[in-house]
Amino acid sequence: MALELDSITVRYGRTEAVSDVSLSVADGEVVALLGPSGCGKSTLLRTIAGLEKPTSGVVSWDSADLAGVPVHRREFGLVFQDGQLFPHRTVAGNVAFGLRMRGVDREERDKRVLSLLELVGLEGYAGRRVTQLSGGEQQRVALARALAPSPRLLLLDEPLSALDRVLREQLAVDLARLLREAATTALVVTHDHDEAFTLADRVAIMSRGRVVQVGPPAEVWSAPVDVETAKFLGCTRFVPGSFVGLDLERVGLRATALRVDPDGLMEGTVLERVHRRDHVRLLVEIGGAEYEAVGPMTEVGDRVRLAIDLDGVARVG
Numbered sequence: 415m416a417l418e419l420d421s422i423t424v425r426y427g428r429t430e431a432v433s434d435v436s437l438s439v440a441d442g443e444v445v446a447l448l449g450p451s452g453c454g455k456s457t458l459l460r461t462i463a464g465l466e467k468p469t470s471g472v473v474s475w476d477s478a479d480l481a482g483v484p485v486h487r488r489e490f491g492l493v494f495q496d497g498q499l500f501p502h503r504t505v506a507g508n509v510a511f512g513l514r515m516r517g518v519d520r521e522e523r524d525k526r527v528l529s530l531l532e533l534v535g536l537e538g539y540a541g542r543r544v545t546q547l548s549g550g551e552q553q554r555v556a557l558a559r560a561l562a563p564s565p566r567l568l569l570l571d572e573p574l575s576a577l578d579r580v581l582r583e584q585l586a587v588d589l590a591r592l593l594r595e596a597a598t599t600a601l602v603v604t605h606d607h608d609e610a611f612t613l614a615d616r617v618a619i620m621s622r623g624r625v626v627q628v629g630p631p632a633e634v635w636s637a638p639v640d641v642e643t644a645k646f647l648g649c650t651r652f653v654p655g656s657f658v659g660l661d662l663e664r665v666g667l668r669a670t671a672l673r674v675d676p677d678g679l680m681e682g683t684v685l686e687r688v689h690r691r692d693h694v695r696l697l698v699e700i701g702g703a704e705y706e707a708v709g710p711m712t713e714v715g716d717r718v719r720l721a722i723d724l725d726g727v728a729r730v731g
């Protein structure tokens with residue numbers, strides 16, 4: 415394993431921000447640390463970077479303990495939410511920064527900067543001032559800057575959350591592609607499950623300082639470890655498996671679990687209707703209880719038949 419965390423605990427006074435976390439990231443792997451605000455994700459990332467000292471536990475790289483290794487000697491790249499670019503430098507000046515610090519000669523630096531700008535889709539931007547760029551472009555520059563010295567690990571703390579939703583979705587896809595193209599080993603902190611599942615080979619779910627589940631996106635999505643995790647991953651109702659025809663004690667239903675379908679086996683009454691970006695979301699009453707469902711257009715009060723979409727159903731616990 416490239417990065418190995420062994421029983422990391424980080425306390426600030428009486429607050430235990432990170433509790434006994436063990437996790438590894440393999441060479442070339444992208445792992446997402448996913449959890450709600452305040453669960454300790456950033457603290458864990460900062461501890462790996464060397465910006466915080468663990469109260470106990472070991473951070474190691476290729477089996478070597480990093481305790482005595484300062485931030486700038488870890489050879490890790492860092493990208494934060496707001497990029498933190500040097501405002502008085504050009505795009506090229508920002509990307510070249512780490513290379514200049516390392517004494518890389520000008521010709522090689524220029525070559526590397528151009529190839530990185532191409533990688534992040536900013537060809538032709540080298541001479542621009544970073545203050546003239548959009549938020550999304552600035553984050554691409556921050557990423558190119560972090561990748562420039564070929565870090566052995568890239569640490570990204572909410573790299574897309576300052577951007578608006580449409581841009582965030584687009585950039586998450588781009589980021590996933592370019593992390594793979596550059597064969598980067600990376601740990602990404604995010605509170606957004608769509609982002610985590612788009613980017614990562616494995617997702618580690620954090621809750622109150624602990625890692626409660628680690629697995630490939632499809633596994634975590636379809637079988638959250640407990641009700642709290644299932645709620646965090648979009649399940650709004652919990653019912654016996656028999657409700658959806660599964661032989662399971664309990665399943666979680668996402669808003670997409672039920673769909674209006676004339677051939678559906680259940681019947682319900684529409685209580686509410688909300689228009690979303692690309693579909694209609696309904697609240698329906700089935701057998702005296704309320705459930706979310708995906709429409710076509712219907713009127714409040716309509717009787718509808720409903721079918722189950724198993725992609726919206728999670729096995730819980």
Ligand SMILES: Nc1ncnc2c1ncn2[C@@H]1O[C@H](COP(=O)(O)OP(=O)(O)OP(=O)(O)O)[C@@H](O)[C@H]1O
Nearest residue numbers: 426429430431450451452453454455456457458605
């Ligand atoms: N420097 C600090 N001093 C004291 N408490 C801190 C410090 N940094 C973080 N904490 C506390 O540790 C806990 C975890 O915070 P952390 O920022 O790691 O969570 P997070 O999951 O990254 O949340 P967010 O997404 O909101 O940044 C919180 O209760 C926070 O208040």
